[in-house]
Amino acid sequence: MLDQSYNILAVFTKPDSAVGNDNKVAENPVRDLARERNITLYQPVKLEDDSVAILKSIGVDIILVVAYGKILPKSILEIPGFGCINVHPSLLPKFRGPSPIQNALLLGEKETGVTLMLMNDQVDSGDILNQDKFPIQDEDTAETLRHKLADLGAKILIETIPLWVERRIEPIKQDETQATFCQLIEREDGHIVWEDSVGDIINRYRAMTPWPGVFGFWNDGRTIRRIKLTKLSNGTVSERDGREAGQAFLDAEGRLNVQAFDGSVIIERLQLEAKREVTATEFLNGYATFAGAILQ
Structure with missing residues (x-):
């Protein structure tokens, strides 16, 4: 939008927050770019009367919302003459809600996309201005996928805004009979259930990377330890040979595998809690008894 010479009157983004033991201010590329380009910046904790007053006073014609993470009240939705447009990373009405990218990967979808939608007071249910499909690769x-869809969203936004302002687009109502809703992703959703299929486990790994990451628990004989599994891939072992789901073993090439319901998953990299990330080979050099253990 900056390169297209639009008059951006203000940027609203989340307030600064401290992260880590040193209370360092969290990264916020939106905030940083606004400051770099000398665009008026607001970081309200809540969108209340003062935010409404600001938006009315600066005379906005259109509001663009991208991954803002806050619900816009009706008092704001009614301000701009050309409405509030949300860039949503799914093919609405499929995957409404807060985590459409993760949910598409969890379900093993082969295609997703971006929707430009006129916002209303319901969750992701407004009329569609434009929509574009995008293939999901196995890797x-x-x-x-978030980066790819961000690029696609920027592309169709630049294409759509002039057409919308010139009233050359007829908004399309969403088909409520086709609506699906996302689950909110939480930290514990990264816990792998080893009785699941290999496909489901790999899809969970893809969906939870980088956050919250996938993990399992290992009883090393002294304590139960949480292990983050930072890189997984499909195994080639299809026979169980008496192994339990969750049992770690080495395949014929010496690679670390874990038995799933219908095959095995290869662990390429992993990280014990409070330890550094290592390769599976490095890990086994320090914990030789891990092969044969049952992960929970």
Whole structure:
């Protein structure tokens, strides 16, 4: 939008927050770019009367919302003459809600996309201005897919805004009979259930990368330890040979596998809690008894 010479009157983004033991201010590229380009910046904790007054006073014609994480009240939705447009990373009405990218990967979808939608007072149910499909690659994670969809969203936004302002687009109502809703992703959603299929486990790994990451628990004989599994891939072992779901073992090539319901998953990299991330080979050099253990 900046490169297209639009007059951006203000940027609203989340307030600064401290992270880590040193209370360092969290990264916020939106905030940083606004400051770099000398755009008036607001970081309200809540969108209340003062935010409404600001938006009315500066005379906005259109509001663009991208991954803001806050619900816009009706008092704000009614301000701009050309409405509030949300860039949503799914093919609405499919995957309404807060985590459409992760949910698409969790379900093993082969296609997703971006929707430009006129916002109303319901969750992701407004009329559609534009929509574009995008293939999901087998190697995509939530991180890689988010970047790809961000690029697609920027592209169709630039294409759509002039047409909308010139009233050359007829908004399309969403088909409520086709609506699906996302589950909110929480930290514990990264816990792998080893009785699941290999496909479901790999899809969970893809959906939870980089956050919250996937993990399991290992009883090392002294304590139960949480292990973050930072890189997984499909195993080639299909026979169980008496192994329990969750049992770690080495395949014929010496690779660390874990038995799933219908095959195995290869652990390439992992990280014990409070330890550094290592390769599976490095890990086994320090914990030789891990092979044969049952992960929970």
